[in-house]
Amino acid sequence: MLNKPCGIFIGSTMYTNRASRNNPGEDYCAELLKWEMCKVQRNKNLGPFYSGTIEYVQMKDLVFKHGFPYLFIHQGNCEHRIVIEKIR
Numbered sequence: 676m677l678n679k680p681c682g683i684f685i686g687s688t689m690y691t692n693r694a695s696r697n698n699p700g701e702d703y704c705a706e707l708l709k710w711e712m713c714k715v716q717r718n719k720n721l722g723p724f725y726s727g728t729i730e731y732v733q734m735k736d737l738v739f740k741h742g743f744p745y746l747f748i749h750q751g752n753c754e755h756r757i758v759i760e761k762i763r
Contacts, residue, residue: 681749683729683757685737690727 682691739745739759747755 679749681729681747684746684748685739687723688725688727690729690732692729 680692682689684690739762741759741762743758745757745759747757
C-alpha cells in the first residue's frame with residue numbers, strides 16, 4: 676500500500692490512494708473535480724471526470740490507448756507523464 680498521497684489519471688478517471696483522501700491538502704481527485712466544475716461553468720467540452728481508488732483497481736480493469744499520455748502525480752506537485760507503448 677502507498678502511504679504517501681498520489682494519484683494517476685487514466686482516461687477520464689483520477690485514481691487516488693487512501694493517503695490522498697485522508698489528507699485534504701493533497702486530495703488530487705477533489706482538485707480535479709473542482710477544476711471540472713469551473714470548466715462546466717465556462718461551457719468547455721471536456722469530461723465528465725470520475726474518481727477511483729488505486730487500492731481496488733487492477734491493471735486488467737483499465738483501458739489504455741496506445742501512445743496516449745497519462746498522468747501520475749505524487750508529493751504534491753511532482754508530475755510524470757506515462758505513455759503506454761507495448762502491451763502484452
